[in-house]
Amino acid sequence: MSTPVTALMWEARAAEGRGGDLLDWARARAAELPRPPLRSELLRAPQDRVLVITWWRAGYADELPELPEPDAALVTRAVHRWRFESLGGADTPAGR
Known part of the structure; x- marks a missing residue:
């Protein structure tokens, strides 16, 4: 049995005019x-x-490294975070 693959998603919305930053x-x-x-x-x-x-x-x-919260002046709200377990591609088994 292969080791599973977990995906971490981190999403934030920048303050007005701060998207590049x-x-x-x-x-x-x-x-x-x-x-x-x-x-x-x-x-x-x-x-x-x-x-x-x-x-x-x-x-x-499992404990995994995650991106921190950015400075409050850089974003309009708290960061959203999600964790997903990979089931593989539509035509590939998980963990490949």
Whole structure:
């Protein structure tokens, strides 16, 4: 049986006019994680929203490195965080 893969999602909305700053901040914090994830992706969306997804070879309940909360002046609200267990792609088994 292979080790499961867990994805962590971190999403924040920048304060007015601070989208670029939040994107830079998230990129820098992702690079500073104490260990590298299997994969990471940085995304942006309208309304200056930034999403960071990291994939880890770990169980759903395992302790994993997460991005911190940014400075309150950089965002309009608290960060949203989600954790998902990978079930594999539509045509691949989980953990590959």
